[in-house]
Every structure is written in structure tokens, then in C-alpha cells.
Amino acid sequence: MPATFVPRRPLVVTSDDDLLDDLLRLAAAGGSEVDLAPDPANARPRYSAAPFVLIGVDQAKACVQARLPRRPRVVIVSAPHHAGAAWDLSEALGVEHVAVLPSAEPWLVDRFSQPASTLDAMPRGAVVAVVGGRGGAGASVFAGGLAVTAKKAGLRTLLVDADRMGGGLDLVLGWEEIDGLRWPALSQSDGRIDAAALIGSLPNRGGLIVLSWDRGELLALPGEAMAAILDAGRRACDLVVVDLPRQLDDAAVMALQAAVRTFLVVPAELRAAFAAARVVAAVQMHCVDLSLIVRGPSPGRLKAKDLVEQLHVPLAGILRPEPAIVRALERGEAPASSGRGPLASLCRRIVADLMGPAREASA
Incomplete structure (x- = not known):
């Protein structure tokens, strides 16, 4: 780092x-x-x-x-x-x-x-990117858990949904009814966004702010809009978490280049490992620090070290099976909001690792 x-x-x-x-x-x-x-x-x-x-x-x-x-x-x-x-x-x-x-x-x-x-006066908030090794890898849940955990730790956090083909991070958090601007209203930004105005316009609860998509027409996300959001987010927040698509567009590349760490979430499955290899090849061209989150269970008994050896990406953590998360999401509860379980524990460790150096740098 x-x-x-x-x-x-x-x-x-x-x-x-x-x-x-x-x-x-x-x-x-x-x-x-x-x-x-x-x-x-x-x-x-x-x-x-x-x-x-x-x-x-x-x-x-x-x-x-x-x-x-x-x-x-x-x-x-x-x-x-x-x-x-x-x-x-x-x-x-x-x-x-x-x-x-x-x-x-x-x-x-x-x-x-x-x-x-x-x-x-330049942005001091750290940017972290999350991307799935395949569709349904659990990257959005991990990104949401990371943001929720950071907020619980007292950090003002901006969670950015950069995957226009995903289900929406507001749904992951159970925030779909909260008023505030979504991406379509900001996608034509020319780079001049007042940080305080941005924070006030987005859906938020306490120290957690979310920029996601609405349920309308799918629009392309320009790199200029992402640059403006990252700039404003780093000015106003301690941490910016960006959930990325697997097929990188200009906005995703912008986020990867700004990120101090990028996490690749991969299920412990053979097909997922082969799909993730393609994602690794694309992502590593643009990021300075890529590490692996391996998510269980493993039907074929594939171990985390096997994925590390195949993908040549260092291991950041392992997510053990956590059936309670699926039930909690269906009830509209944000991931890791209880503070218990493998996801919450891993997110706490990662947030501590991230913000220790960040605070020293800004001191």
C-alpha cells in the first residue's frame, strides 16, 4: 500500500x-x-x-x-x-x-x-475499489459491508455503485425508499461539483452516503462524472468505496486508478477462478494494489491458496459461509450491520488496515 x-x-x-x-x-x-x-x-x-x-x-x-x-x-x-x-x-x-x-x-x-x-485542501479520503471475479460473486455485498463497517467505526463513508448492470447498492442496503439523487441526475457532470452540496443531495444516514442507480433507463457512466464524484467524495469523506463492473468502462478505470486498494471477490469454485483470471488481467493494468477475497463454501474443496496460486494475486481474506446474510438482505438489513459474523469481522480488519496509514498520512 x-x-x-x-x-x-x-x-x-x-x-x-x-x-x-x-x-x-x-x-x-x-x-x-x-x-x-x-x-x-x-x-x-x-x-x-x-x-x-x-x-x-x-x-x-x-x-x-x-x-x-x-x-x-x-x-x-x-x-x-x-x-x-x-x-x-x-x-x-x-x-x-x-x-x-x-x-x-x-x-x-x-x-x-x-x-x-x-x-x-485536496481530497484526503482513501478510495477503495471492489470487483467480482464473476457474476454473483458477492462483490456488492462485500462493498456494502465494508462501507457499513467504516461508518460504524466513525468514518464518513461514500459508497459508489459503478455497476449499472447490477441490482443497485441501495437495494443491498435496503435504502431504495430513501430520497436523494441517483447516478442519472449526475452523469452529465463536467467535473465541477461542490463536495458539501453533493453529500447533502445523496441518500444518506448518519455518516454513510450512497450513490446508486434508479430503476429507469440504463445510461453510460462517463469518466468525467466519476472523476468529479471521486474528487468530491475524497474532499468530504474519510473513505470512498466503489463497487465496479467486471467489464471496465472509462469510469471504472478512473476509479481503479484512484484506488489505494482493490479487492477481487471470488467464490471458491473452479469456474469462478477461470472467469476471475480474465478480470485480473484487465484490472491489474490500472490499479496499484490488487488483493483477493475468497468466498466460501467450496463445493469442490478448492482452497484459498489454490486460487492465490492460480490467479497470482495475494490473499486479503476469506469469507466463510454465512447463510444469515441472505436472510438479512431479504429483510432489508444492510450487510455487516449487526457487527457479527465472518463478513463483519473481515470488514473491521480491512477498515483498520486502511485507515491506520490514511490517518498517519493526513496528520
């Missing part, structure tokens, strides 16, 4: 030595250090979490082709003779600004001077 949840340096993406020299000079004038990436492949692991991103015009087309997820606070930097190409690519990248040197140098110095003071 990373030592800190808040990136301290802006990300510069360029392989143009002259442009890089200019940006390093301007960063030094603004009293800032930067992270460097020569291309989008190297930038991807840090792209979503950086406080802001400067993309050299030499890498702008490559970033579009790499389908880097949209996010706020992205700037293309260009010399005057390439400004036209920079503007042509700006919409595809969803950039905030095109900075043409040397006229934009004072603006960039001011931008570089902001991180030291701004980062204290």
Missing part, C-alpha cells in the same frame, strides 16, 4: 526535452517539484490521482489514443507553432486550458505555486 493517499506533486507528461526544461524551470520558479512521465503508459498509474496534469503537445495525441480517462485540472502545454494542434486535441482530452509558451509562463508559475497550500 502507498505510504500516502495524497499526491504531493503535479504530473508532467512529455518526451520533448526542450519543453521539459521549460516546465522544470517554471516549476522551480513556483517552488514546486513534479512527477515526470515520458508517455501515457508511464503516466497512467499516477494520472487520476495527481493534483493536476500538464501534457506536452508532443504526447497529447498519444494520450487520446491511450484513452486516458477524463479528469479535471488537465493542461496541454505547447510552443506557439504547435498551438493549433494543441487546441484541436483539447476537446478529446477534456483539458481545462491550453498553455502556450512563453506567454503562459506567469500563469504556469502561479499554478505551480499553488500545490503547497492547495494540497492541504
Whole structure:
């Protein structure tokens, strides 16, 4: 797990030595250090979490082709003779600004001077992603249990349902009758969401806030909307738990790249293990820390260590059979709400592991 949840340096993406020299000079004038990436492949692991991103015009087309997820606070930097190409690519990248040197140098110095003071106001809540190794793996129940447990531990928690084909996390919690905005009302967000307004508009009880789907038309979830929700959630909450689809879209990739840990929930079954291998291959391209939750029972006596060896993913925990959860969900009771049983015990341990480093980082 990373030592800190808040990136301290802006990300510069360029392989143009002259442009890089200019940006390093301007960063030094603004009293800032930067992270460097020569291309989008190297930038991807840090792209979503950086406080802001400067993309050299030499890498702008490559970033579009790499389908880097949209996010706020992205700037293309260009010399005057390439400004036209920079503007042509700006919409595809969803950039905030095109900075043409040397006229934009004072603006960039001011931008570089902001991180030291701004980062204290940057999101400090940890993002955790959960994905199922196959359909019906129990990932949504685990995500719900994790959020409920975090709330019981005194953490303000945002639970995000990013799986538009799922049954809805509001149903998992028994919250379908609670008023508040759902994804369709927020899916056209342009990245400017006031954190306090967001928290006040979503279904919530105490310190647990939920963003789920309604029962209407299925809409695509843009990466920009996910970026805005993650940004607002990290500002307003201690923990953001995102329940992801197995087929990754731009929004899911955005969440994976922002997550400090990703948990893959896999039933202890042979077919589930083979299905999970495909999910692992897709997810590992975008996350920094993937670990396995193995859920019993195992009809074929498949052990957790067998899944670890087959998937090459470290084990985070084992969920023993818990028939009472199914009955509780049918009664509208949120998973792990009783504080008893294997799910609640595992969630308590994971929340403690997550928030110990998070609190040290924000101290």
C-alpha cells in the first residue's frame, strides 16, 4: 500500500526535452517539484490521482489514443507553432486550458505555486475499489459491508455503485425508499461539483452516503462524472468505496486508478477462478494494489491458496459461509450491520488496515 493517499506533486507528461526544461524551470520558479512521465503508459498509474496534469503537445495525441480517462485540472502545454494542434486535441482530452509558451509562463508559475497550500485542501479520503471475479460473486455485498463497517467505526463513508448492470447498492442496503439523487441526475457532470452540496443531495444516514442507480433507463457512466464524484467524495469523506463492473468502462478505470486498494471477490469454485483470471488481467493494468477475497463454501474443496496460486494475486481474506446474510438482505438489513459474523469481522480488519496509514498520512 502507498505510504500516502495524497499526491504531493503535479504530473508532467512529455518526451520533448526542450519543453521539459521549460516546465522544470517554471516549476522551480513556483517552488514546486513534479512527477515526470515520458508517455501515457508511464503516466497512467499516477494520472487520476495527481493534483493536476500538464501534457506536452508532443504526447497529447498519444494520450487520446491511450484513452486516458477524463479528469479535471488537465493542461496541454505547447510552443506557439504547435498551438493549433494543441487546441484541436483539447476537446478529446477534456483539458481545462491550453498553455502556450512563453506567454503562459506567469500563469504556469502561479499554478505551480499553488500545490503547497492547495494540497492541504485536496481530497484526503482513501478510495477503495471492489470487483467480482464473476457474476454473483458477492462483490456488492462485500462493498456494502465494508462501507457499513467504516461508518460504524466513525468514518464518513461514500459508497459508489459503478455497476449499472447490477441490482443497485441501495437495494443491498435496503435504502431504495430513501430520497436523494441517483447516478442519472449526475452523469452529465463536467467535473465541477461542490463536495458539501453533493453529500447533502445523496441518500444518506448518519455518516454513510450512497450513490446508486434508479430503476429507469440504463445510461453510460462517463469518466468525467466519476472523476468529479471521486474528487468530491475524497474532499468530504474519510473513505470512498466503489463497487465496479467486471467489464471496465472509462469510469471504472478512473476509479481503479484512484484506488489505494482493490479487492477481487471470488467464490471458491473452479469456474469462478477461470472467469476471475480474465478480470485480473484487465484490472491489474490500472490499479496499484490488487488483493483477493475468497468466498466460501467450496463445493469442490478448492482452497484459498489454490486460487492465490492460480490467479497470482495475494490473499486479503476469506469469507466463510454465512447463510444469515441472505436472510438479512431479504429483510432489508444492510450487510455487516449487526457487527457479527465472518463478513463483519473481515470488514473491521480491512477498515483498520486502511485507515491506520490514511490517518498517519493526513496528520
